[in-house]
Amino acid sequence: MKRHPNLRGLIRLGLFALGFVLLLLFANTHLIQTDTIARLTLREMQAREDIELAFVGSSIVRDHFNAQRITEKTGRSAFCATVPTASMPASIALTRELQRTNSPEWVVLVTEPYNFQTVREAPEAQYKLMPFLSDPANMLDYYLRASSEDGCYLDRLLMFRGFGAQSLSDVAKTVGLRYFPEKTYARLRETMDPTVSYQGSGFLRHETDERADELLRTVQREYTGYIYELLDGSKDQLRLYRQLCEENGSRLMVVIFPNLTAHALAEPGFLDYNDALMAFCEELGVPCFNFSFARPELMPNLDEYFFDLYHMVGEGADILSDAFCRVFSAYAAGEDVSGLFYANRWEYLDSLTFTTNVWLTVFDPDSEWNPALEQDEARVRALSETQDVYMADCNHYVVYTPEYRFVLKNADGSETLLQDYGVDTLYACAPGALSGQTLRVYARLADYPENGEVWYELTIE
């Protein structure tokens, strides 16, 4: 050895590098934050061998498929294999992990436009899932699959950078959840949000009085930045996913989650995505059910149960779970379930005889983009020369006409009518007349006033 200093040096360097790799592995597994529920879910899934009906996906699965309720109603042991913000790469990794100890008869892949785009899987999903996968080959495959979509190989490799522990209690939590998950959860439970509880089998129940009324007003007709077409990469991954299920003897079903109605009305391409996914599933021979298109006899509109733009409280989850059980049981029994859903988007849109949300905009003649341009631009511009112009707009299906009512909200909460219900979208007044006051607008569909009204208010500077 002494005669080969270079060889000795190389071995020394190799050992040094190996040591550093081990240090990085330690950092990636112990010096990071941990998603408590994702960890508990994975732990439970790894310990079980009886799963017959597995739901796979992101938090829309975790929060909305009540596994115990589904188990009771379908007679099949159900489980939600999820990680928040998961996209297809995470779903594939989760399913591989599931298949290590389980051979479910059915795998239900639950998706929505927001999480089915392969390029959009957030690194956080990987950070929350990868440290707890038990198969290094699965880890590597997942890492490469996720990185190849966004090119962030290094950031995803060094997850302790973006997801590093912020305090010693983070480290203690991660270590605790890794080695003593149940005990640690019991300890953490006291400090966690009391409106949220892990119910087992991967289901997380939300019980809050909050609703998405305020947030809903942010869902307006404008470019969101999302791409709703079904990408080739997504198709490839869905093919792979089907193969994965087939190899394990599972039957695959795709379910499209019923997002807030406002998304369908406001975001261009949202419904195109659903159509494209359903058509592709048909091509693959995979059953696909779009629960956005559920007829009232299957399930009511669930908008009122959303506490944020994408998640529902437990009551909404129960309704969705029941509807799913009805469809699933009938389909598994070989019955035709097509009558439970609208046949296409036009039938669905026709059923939307209400507005989901309304908003107000102050006309700014210097702004490059202005909602007024979607309205009577010439009139708005003409009015704005001598008056302050406030424009109302709302989400509604284009064949129905909305009408608006403008009121002044007084300090004591009472309202002073400024302009009663009518199709005019504009309210104009003398310059500065409303300064410091709160203008509220109500909207409803002219032909369906009985279907309720929505409101929005703007405090004028």
Add this chain to the structure above:
Amino acid sequence: MSLFTLIAFAFLCAALYYLCPDRFKWVLLLLASYAYYASCGANALPFILLTTLSTWAGALAIGRISEKSRALLKARRGELDAAGKKALKAQAKRRQRAVFFAVLLLNFGVLALLKYASPLLTAMGRPALSLLLPLGISFYTFQSMGYLIDVYNGKVAPERNPAKFALFISFFPQLIQGPIARFDQLAHQLETPHRFDIANIERGALLMLWGFFKKKVIADRALPLVSAVFGQQEAYGGAVIVVAVLFYSLQQYCDFSGGIDLVTGIAELFGIRLAPNFKRPYFSVSLGDFWRRWHISLGAWMRDYVFYPFALTRPMTKLSKAAKSRLGADVARALPAALGNILVFLLVGVWHGASMNYVLWGLYNGLILAASALLDPLYRRANDRLGERITASRGFYVLRVVRTFVIVNIGWYFDRAARAADAFAMLGKTLLSPAAAQLSDGTLLALGLTAGDFAILAAATLILFAVSVLQERGVRIRERLLSLPVIPRVVLLYAFMYFVLASFVGAGAANAGFMYAIF
């Protein structure tokens, strides 16, 4: 090619280099260098080829004229008298000069055209040309012209093999931002096949890590604040501007010297030693000292190929003599150097860019250096009066370092501002309206850096400062580190590597390339 790809590429090339038969090692380096340059933009290849071939052919022609002249003199030794020999030599020199200036003009002409045509046209109110500015063009042009001048002056023999010369010009680690190498220092190292030596790998990798730390942990993290303040200086008071200038000092030094450490480390993987380009410039005791420690290879280039040729010209000698009787011997002696400094820094300023702020920055430095040279006798007398007890004290040293730091930083206002007017406005605000409240009212946290970023920067700067102080005291950090017992060495290295990996600015953030690559 990103920094990470460059590092991976360097290690791959090093592995291939040591597996390659000795006689092909330099060929492998040449291929790797051209592959690297092509990956940065294949459309820049014709420019580097033009410089390489014209310089190689020009130098060879200059050499051949010399050889022929010598051979002719030898052959006609008996026939020629002294006047005839002198005429023959003069004729050869004229021909050499013609070739020399043709190549010089061609290459500096291309550089000037690509670098200055568009800004000048824009300044004249005409539409700019869409000209490509090849990466590293200044560096390889300076390097090749230095070689040409050395051949012309008979300091080095011309390289006969165009491929070997092409390697000297294009050696990939130093191609983009230097250091500007001398032919007699680098060419033979490139040609010599180096044997694998683990010590080179360890030393090189360590230097690369240090360079990476400076570039990706410090420089790139400081960048958003600098860009935010200099990009909208009218929104900030003098106090925030001072912070931005200090950050710019840090960013620029760490970007450039970090890049140099990285490329020097890469060269060391191949057993090749590049000339040092930085020597802790912020520990300088005078502006002259600073410029001997900052971008050393450019300073040396300017000294050898501009300053001395200018200061030793006949007009300068005459001027010095004429000044002696009127201004005294001290001033007369310093006058050529003073004018030479002004010229050199004016050129360096213009080299930075064709805008008034760079010209002013060059003049600022040149005038201070000129004044320093002319007033040197006064300083000496003042120092003598103070006595050695004071002038040799640590306090006096620190005072001189701080004074130099302030002088250099005033210059950075002009170097970094987009326009000369902005630099003056920022200087004015620094002196007259500091708006110190902006330091504590949250303004600093709205400049693209979070509190965490500031903490990382503070820790990293502290490490940089501690290492620099040790180096300034003569401690050879790498050697000291590599000679530590195993456990402290491994712990120290792991801790530092972990810090670097945890805190470097990665993809998605302001992922800046090297500042000097655009020159």
